[in-house]
Amino acid sequence: MALLSLENLWVSYGKVEAVRGVSLAIEPGEIVTVIGPNGAGKTTLLSAAMGLLPSRGAMTFDGVDLRRLDIEARVERGFCLVPETRELFANMSVADNLLLGGYARRRDAAGRRRALDEVMERFPRLAERRTQPAGTLSGGERQMLALGRALMARPRLLLLDEPSLGLAPLIVREVFHIIASLHGLGVAILLVEQNARAALETADTGHVLEAGEIVHSGPAAALMNDPKVAASYLGGR
Amino acid sequence: MNAQIAAILAMDGIATGAIYVLIGIGFVLIFAVTRVIYVPFGDIAAFTALTLAALETGHVPGTVGLVIGLAVLATLLEVAARLRARRLGGLPRAMLLTLVLPLVPVLAAWLAAGRDLGMAGRVALSLALIMPVAPLLDRIVFRPVADASVLLLLTVAVVLHFGLVGLGLLFFGPEGVRTQPLTDAMFTVGGMNFSVQTLLIVAASIVFSGLLFLFFEFTLAGKALRATAANPTGARLMGIRPATTSTIAYVLASLLAGISGILIAPVTTIFYDSGFLIGLKAFVGAIIGAMASYPLTAAGAIFVGLLESFASFWSSDFKDAIVFGVLIPVLLWRSLGFRESEEETEE
Numbered sequence: 001m002a003l004l005s006l007e008n009l010w011v012s013y014g015k016v017e018a019v020r021g022v023s024l025a026i027e028p029g030e031i032v033t034v035i036g037p038n039g040a041g042k043t044t045l046l047s048a049a050m051g052l053l054p055s056r057g058a059m060t061f062d063g064v065d066l067r068r069l070d071i072e073a074r075v076e077r078g079f080c081l082v083p084e085t086r087e088l089f090a091n092m093s094v095a096d097n098l099l100l101g102g103y104a105r106r107r108d109a110a111g112r113r114r115a116l117d118e119v120m121e122r123f124p125r126l127a128e129r130r131t132q133p134a135g136t137l138s139g140g141e142r143q144m145l146a147l148g149r150a151l152m153a154r155p156r157l158l159l160l161d162e163p164s165l166g167l168a169p170l171i172v173r174e175v176f177h178i179i180a181s182l183h184g185l186g187v188a189i190l191l192v193e194q195n196a197r198a199a200l201e202t203a204d205t206g207h208v209l210e211a212g213e214i215v216h217s218g219p220a221a222a223l224m225n226d227p228k229v230a231a232s233y234l235g236g237r
Numbered sequence: 238m239n240a241q242i243a244a245i246l247a248m249d250g251i252a253t254g255a256i257y258v259l260i261g262i263g264f265v266l267i268f269a270v271t272r273v274i275y276v277p278f279g280d281i282a283a284f285t286a287l288t289l290a291a292l293e294t295g296h297v298p299g300t301v302g303l304v305i306g307l308a309v310l311a312t313l314l315e316v317a318a319r320l321r322a323r324r325l326g327g328l329p330r331a332m333l334l335t336l337v338l339p340l341v342p343v344l345a346a347w348l349a350a351g352r353d354l355g356m357a358g359r360v361a362l363s364l365a366l367i368m369p370v371a372p373l374l375d376r377i378v379f380r381p382v383a384d385a386s387v388l389l390l391l392t393v394a395v396v397l398h399f400g401l402v403g404l405g406l407l408f409f410g411p412e413g414v415r416t417q418p419l420t421d422a423m424f425t426v427g428g429m430n431f432s433v434q435t436l437l438i439v440a441a442s443i444v445f446s447g448l449l450f451l452f453f454e455f456t457l458a459g460k461a462l463r464a465t466a467a468n469p470t471g472a473r474l475m476g477i478r479p480a481t482t483s484t485i486a487y488v489l490a491s492l493l494a495g496i497s498g499i500l501i502a503p504v505t506t507i508f509y510d511s512g513f514l515i516g517l518k519a520f521v522g523a524i525i526g527a528m529a530s531y532p533l534t535a536a537g538a539i540f541v542g543l544l545e546s547f548a549s550f551w552s553s554d555f556k557d558a559i560v561f562g563v564l565i566p567v568l569l570w571r572s573l574g575f576r577e578s579e580e581e582t583e584e
Contacts, residue, residue, distance in 0.1 A: 050474070068324060075476035087471030089464045099457060100464050104476030106457055153476065 001063060003028045003188050004049070004079075004157055009057035011041070011048045018044040019055070020212040026157065031179070031189045033220065035196040035233055036209035042192040043084055045209070046159045049190075050074065050081040061157070076104045078156035084165060086146040090135030094126050097134050097145055101152030112152070119148040122178070140171035147178060157188045164195045176202050196233035200224045208233070238550070244429060246546045252435040252504075254542020255442035259497040260519035261526070261538040262446060263490035268528045269466035270486035271479075273379055273390045277398040279516020281371055281491055284405060285498030286507040289363040290414035297350050299408030300366040301343050307373035308339040314377060334484075335376060339369035356419065360499055367495045371487040374401075380480060398513065405509030413511075416502040438500045445496055446535060449489065458485060514557070518545065521564050527571055 002025035011019040018041045026032045034042055048055035051071045059066035061079050069077065089097050098119055102112040120127040123144045129137065134145055143163055150158055163179065164172040176198050182189060193199035199220075200206050206223040208216040216229055223229050238246075260282060267275045284300060291298035312335045319325050342365035354362060378397055382389065422433040453459040465472040465482040473479065501507070501515065518541050525537025541560060548559035 052470075070324075071473050072476045072478045075474065081474055083470075083474065087468055087474060089467050089471060091467055092460070092463065096460050100460055100472075100475050100477070103457065103461055149475070 007058040011055045031203045033191040033199040033203035040209045041212040080150045080155040081159040084161040088134040095130040101149030250543035250546030254539035255439045256497045257519040257538035259493040261522035261534045263493040264523040271483045276394040279512035280401045281494040282498035283512030285367045285495040286502035287409045292359040311335040311373045311376040364495045371491045413506040413508045418503040
């Protein structure tokens with residue numbers, strides 16, 4: 001059974017339909033990417049799945065109807081979003097940001113400490129800067145902090161919104177490296193990206209979203225070789 | 238005015254200011270977490286004083302009726318909201334929080350009626366009785382409009398203040414009260430007499446501000462409160478419920494207001510409607526702290542206390558006019574400061 005399944009999801013801003021009948025499913029541990037141009041509705045799709053925006057259609061997570069869960073209850077079940085805007089706590093230290101990432105598991109102090117050690121090990125740069133306010137980090141470090149903070153909740157599904165946005169190419173490669181390495185933890189990932197090539201290289205399955213509708217779907221490798229997708233999104237190879 | 242009078246006025250001003258510090262910090266705390274400028278905050282302090290006075294005379298305090306009424310109303314709202322959203326799973330826990338917990342001190346007050354609890358017992362019971370009031374009001378009044386603008390929340394808070402004053406008259410009656418001094422002891426420094434009561438007020442203010450600081454710095458719940466204040470969306474994505482943080486903020490702030498009510502009760506006669514003026518003066522302190530900085534708020538509150546003390550020496554009739562008159566230049570100065578800091582962030 002799929003970990004997350006969206007069926008015929010519609011999201012509107014007033015009269016404008018930003019997401020039009022999207023259906024997709026993610027198996028446990030799978031990396032699925034949704035690529036597409038600016039304004040295709042990618043961020044809207046993630047926000048609706050997280051419960052930040054109202055939507056129509058069926059959504060289930062691990063067999064539970066998501067409409068019965070508010071945002072916080074989703075997080076407690078291991079359903080976490082790393083938004084495009086990162087939403088870090090800028091005035092608080094790196095360590096405090098990470099601790100708050102484990103808030104959903106606040107009754108498990110030992111587990112939180114273990115998760116903190118693991119995150120620090122995975123991101124040595126964060127360990128170096130643990131007492132520094134999050135607002136003073138560089139763009140790449142902020143993205144790592146956002147990822148690390150989400151990992152503190154022991155997610156089963158991570159929604160990543162444009163993790164490469166605004167980062168230097170070298171850092172982008174590092175971030176995708178990290179995303180691929182999360183695969184080993186058994187975390188399922190729904191990755192939304194404009195950097196289509198990097199996203200498809202990392203993902204198992206891909207969907208192309210255009211004007212709120214899925215226009216191509218398939219194994220990521222197949223999409224990479226699809227001439228139509230390549231022409232539009234991979235720099236016309 | 239000679240040095241001795243100045244010293245007495247200063248001591249008096251610091252003691253009054255210390256009371257305003259607790260309320261001012263409460264203002265900042267509630268505003269940071271919920272964006273509500275909690276106008277009825279002074280009423281919470283006044284109600285605590287009235288509760289303590291009733292316990293001293295062996296009566297069941299009016300707070301009992303107030304808390305029962307609010308707890309029942311809040312519980313009904315909670316049940317209705319959960320029925321509508323079909324999320325009944327958390328109902329027992331919600332009932333525990335909105336009905337059972339608030340009624341524990343009520344029960345204690347009933348059992349204690351007519352018995353001598355001693356000073357410490359009465360103070361503890363008064364605080365326990367007042368603590369559920371603001372969180373329950375939050376559940377009833379503010380939660381349904383939690384996402385509204387600051388202006389709308391402020392308007393609701395003003396209305397709530399008038400409602401509470403009416404309820405205060407209903408539950409506590411029109412008589413003014415003054416409680417027994419916490420202590421009569423005096424001590425002498427440099428040929429001048431000071432009451433231990435004054436010292437106690439200042440000490441309580443320092444201790445409880447300090448405890449709040451430790452809570453914010455060293456506990457996960459305290460950090461969750463700071464996170465909600467700094468970035469509500471980010472906090473929700475961590476699984477931090479705004480309803481939970483606002484309840485914690487109201488409980489803590491009520492504790493601060495309650496303590497200030499208990500400290501002020503022996504030195505001033507308190508009526509059911511005395512809270513507004515106390516709250517307003519503490520609010521001036523919070524404005525000096527820009528509703529954001531706890532240390533500046535504390536300094537501002539002490540400043541207001543000193544100003545009030547010296548103003549009442551020069552002209553007792555105009556002391557409130559002088560205190561609030563100072564607010565105008567302060568607001569001007571702070572609004573200039575705001576503009577500068579906004580420009581800085583734009584850069």
